[in-house]
Amino acid sequence: MADxxxxxxxxxxRLRVLRRELGLNQTRMAEELGVSPGYLNHxxxxxxxxxxxxxxxxxxxxxxxxxxxxxxxxxxxxxDLSEILSDPLVRDIGIARDEVLDxxxxxxxxxxxxxxxxxxxxxxxxxxxDAVAGSAQPLLVAPLDWLxxxxxxxxxxxxxxxxxxxxxxxxxxxxPAMLQAALRQRLKDRHGMAVQVMRADIMAGSLRHYDMHRRxxxxxxxxxxxxxxxxxxxxxxxxxLADAIAAQATRAAPPDEDSRRLIQIALTNxxxxxxxxxxxxxxxxxEQSRYDIPLLIDRFGASAEQVAHRLTSLHRTGARGIPFFxxxxxxxGILSKRFDGEAYPFARYGGTCPRWDAHAPxxxxxxxxxxxxxxxxxxxxTLSIGLPRGAARAGSVxxxxxxxxxxxxxxxxxxxxxxxxxxxxxxxxxxxxxRRDCPDRALPPVTxxxxxxxxxxxxxxxxxxxx
Numbered sequence: 001m002a003d004x005x006x007x008x009x010x011x012x013x014r015l016r017v018l019r020r021e022l023g024l025n026q027t028r029m030a031e032e033l034g035v036s037p038g039y040l041n042h043x044x045x046x047x048x049x050x051x052x053x054x055x056x057x058x059x060x061x062x063x064x065x066x067x068x069x070x071x072x073x074x075x076x077x078x079x080d081l082s083e084i085l086s087d088p089l090v091r092d093i094g095i096a097r098d099e100v101l102d103x104x105x106x107x108x109x110x111x112x113x114x115x116x117x118x119x120x121x122x123x124x125x126x127x128x129x130d131a132v133a134g135s136a137q138p139l140l141v142a143p144l145d146w147l148x149x150x151x152x153x154x155x156x157x158x159x160x161x162x163x164x165x166x167x168x169x170x171x172x173x174x175x176p177a178m179l180q181a182a183l184r185q186r187l188k189d190r191h192g193m194a195v196q197v198m199r200a201d202i203m204a205g206s207l208r209h210y211d212m213h214r215r216x217x218x219x220x221x222x223x224x225x226x227x228x229x230x231x232x233x234x235x236x237x238x239x240x241l242a243d244a245i246a247a248q249a250t251r252a253a254p255p256d257e258d259s260r261r262l263i264q265i266a267l268t269n270x271x272x273x274x275x276x277x278x279x280x281x282x283x284x285x286x287e288q289s290r291y292d293i294p295l296l297i298d299r300f301g302a303s304a305e306q307v308a309h310r311l312t313s314l315h316r317t318g319a320r321g322i323p324f325f326x327x328x329x330x331x332x333g334i335l336s337k338r339f340d341g342e343a344y345p346f347a348r349y350g351g352t353c354p355r356w357d358a359h360a361p362x363x364x365x366x367x368x369x370x371x372x373x374x375x376x377x378x379x380x381x382t383l384s385i386g387l388p389r390g391a392a393r394a395g396s397v398x399x400x401x402x403x404x405x406x407x408x409x410x411x412x413x414x415x416x417x418x419x420x421x422x423x424x425x426x427x428x429x430x431x432x433x434x435r436r437d438c439p440d441r442a443l444p445p446v447t448x449x450x451x452x453x454x455x456x457x458x459x460x461x462x463x464x465x466x467x
Contacts, residue, residue: 008049009049009050009055009070010046010049010050010106011046011050011069011070011106012043012044012045012046012047012106013044013046013106013107013108013109014069014106014108015040015043015044015050015058016044017108017109018058018062018064018069019044022062022212022213023206023209023210025204026040026041026044027204028204032061033054033057033058033061034057035054046106050070055069055070061213062213063213081100081103081104081111081114081115082097082100084114084115084118085100087118089121116256143256143258143259143262144262146254146255146259146262147259147262147263147266148338148339150252150263151266151339152339152340155313155315156270156309156312156313156315156339157313157314157315157316158248158267158270159316160244160247160248161241161244161245161248161267161270161271161274162270162274162279162313162316163279164241164244164271165237165241165271165272165274165275165278166274166275166278166279166280168236168237168240168241168275169274169275169278169281170278172186172275174281176225176226176229176276176300176301176302177225177301179229179276179301180225180228180229180232180301183229183232183233183236184232186236187217187232187235187236187239190239190240191215191236191239192215193210193215193216193217193235193239194214194215194216194217195216195217195219195232196216196217196218196219197218197219197220197221197223197228198218198219198220198221199221200220200221200222203218203220203222206218206220207219207220207222207223207227207231208220208223208231210235217231217232217235219231224303224388225301226297226301226302226303226306227303229276229301229302230272230273230276230302230303230306233271233272233273233275233276234268234269234271234272236272236275237268237271237272237275238268241268241271244271245264245267245268245271246264248267249263249264249267270313273302273306273309273310273313276300276301276302276306277300277302277306277307277310279314279316279319280319282296282300282310282314283314283316283319283321285299285300286311286314286321287321287409289411290409290410290411291311291322291409291410291411291412292411292412293307293308293367293383293385293412294367303387304365304385304387304398305328305387305398308324308326308385308398308400309326309339311324311326311400312324312325312326312339312341312400322402322406322409322410323341323342323343323402323403323406324339324341324400324401324402325338325339325340325341325342325343325344325345325400325401325402326338326339326341326398326399326400326401327339327346327352327358327398327399328396328397328398328399329352329358329359329396329397329399330395330396330397331361331395331396333351333352333354333359334351335351335352336396341401341402342403343378343380343402343403345372345374345378345380345401345426345428346426346428346429347428347429347432351429351430352429353426353427353428353429353430353433354430354440354442355372355424355425355426355427355438355440356370356372356382356399356424356426357370357382357384357424358370358382358384358397358399359397361386361395362384362385362386362395362397363386364386364387364388364389365385365386365388366385366386367383367384367385367412368383368384369381369382369383369412369413369416370382370384370424371404371416371418371421371422371423371424372401372423372424372425372426373423373424373425373426374426374427374428375425375427375433375434375435378403379403379404379418379423380401380402380403380404381401381402381403381404381406381407381410381413381416381418382399382400382401383399383400383401383410383412384397384398384399384400385397385398385399404418404419405418425438430442430443430444430445431443431444431445432445433445434448434464436460436463436464437459437460438460439459439460439461441460441461441462443462444462444464445464448464448465449464449465450462450463450464450465451463451464451465
């Protein structure tokens with residue numbers, strides 16, 4: 001220990017990174033280390049050095065290697081940062097080497113962020129030349145966009161994970177209340193994981209938190225019964241299906257660390273849904289009930305959003321369900337989730353059509369049906385459901401849709417004649433829609449020139465020329 005502790009160690013940024021990786025706030029970490037939150041705050045801000053006693057507490061409490069924690073950063077990190085900052089774009093600033101070393105040693109997250117931006121800039125600089133040469137160089141893709149494309153390519157169906165989760169479900173009860181109790185017991189017996197419901201103020205804004213060192217899963221009292229069931233299934237799958245999930249994530253070939261973490265979480269969520277709503281049993285229930293969503297919610301103890309997600313994943317060969325698309329909208333019309341399905345009628349980028357009823361305010365649990373028609377005459381049935389406050393941002397809506405030809409299989413469309421009933425004309429998104437008579441248009445189409453005259457005001461905003 002002498003070589004580590006015979007000098008003052010100011011390692012605040014590393015301590016802060018460790019705390020965040022463990023998912024702890026300052027109050028909780030201070031309590032576990034037996035110090036005051038104020039003292040921990042001073043340590044993280046480099047206003048106090050880490051003592052030998054504190055290093056030992058960190059090592060014993062969080063099972064870290066002291067030498068790795070206190071080691072100086074590899075020369076490569078400072079060297080890489082120096083190379084980046086010597087780029088002609090910023091070379092004239094003349095950043096001193098001491099400043100570069102300070103960032104590399106004490107603020108590794110900032111260094112990594114700068115490196116990612118520089119990689120993106122380098123790729124962007126190559127794109128025009130590569131495009132002219134017909135290169136297959138991949139364009140930059142944001143992690144969320146990459147995740148969305150990856151799930152879409154798989155049809156939101158991951159056969160190996162589905163089958164593995166279904167196999168676990170055969171050993172568990174079907175009744176949701178009994179299933180929740182069984183999952184708790186299995187986590188305890190097989191994985192030594194205790195489950196505890198905690199007060200919301202103690203959870204400090206988190207809905208669930210897994211303390212990996214105490215092997216304790218803490219659930220907020222604000223979680224609904226469906227939320228608690230799903231959380232238990234998530235952590236059980238994270239333990240028992242880790243290999244299958246990791247293998248699928250590797251096959252997806254995530255381009256960066258953020259994408260890797262996103263696909264890992266998404267696949268674990270998929271496994272949890274497959275455990276709570278096993279494929280064959282869920283698909284049969286959906287077909288027999290004619291996709292009665294409230295019945296499926298009650299039978300499987302799941303939320304409307306969980307059931308909607310599961311309905312988009314029924315693509316097993318020889319046992320397919322209706323090919324639904326799905327979106328999640330807040331009351332401002334912003335999409336936070338989207339699965340295109342086989343026939344998504346809106347633009348892939350940007351918003352949706354304001355004439356779609358999913359934009360209208362919904363009460364929690366309220367379902368609205370709408371027959372919509374695109375510019376090319378295709379018809380779709382959509383079902384939008386208001387989500388309860390606490391499960392999502394206030395006013396959020398989850399919406400499912402499919403081509404109208406599937407409506408006969410859906411109980412919610414029994415009084416709709418998809419061939420003869422009037423359908424609401426919709427467009428992909430305002431900036432791409434060429435429906436001239438739309439009174440709800442927010443923007444003119446980028447594909448047409450405006451046709452404005454001082455002597456005339458049309459009912460539809462932004463009149464434009466036909467050609």
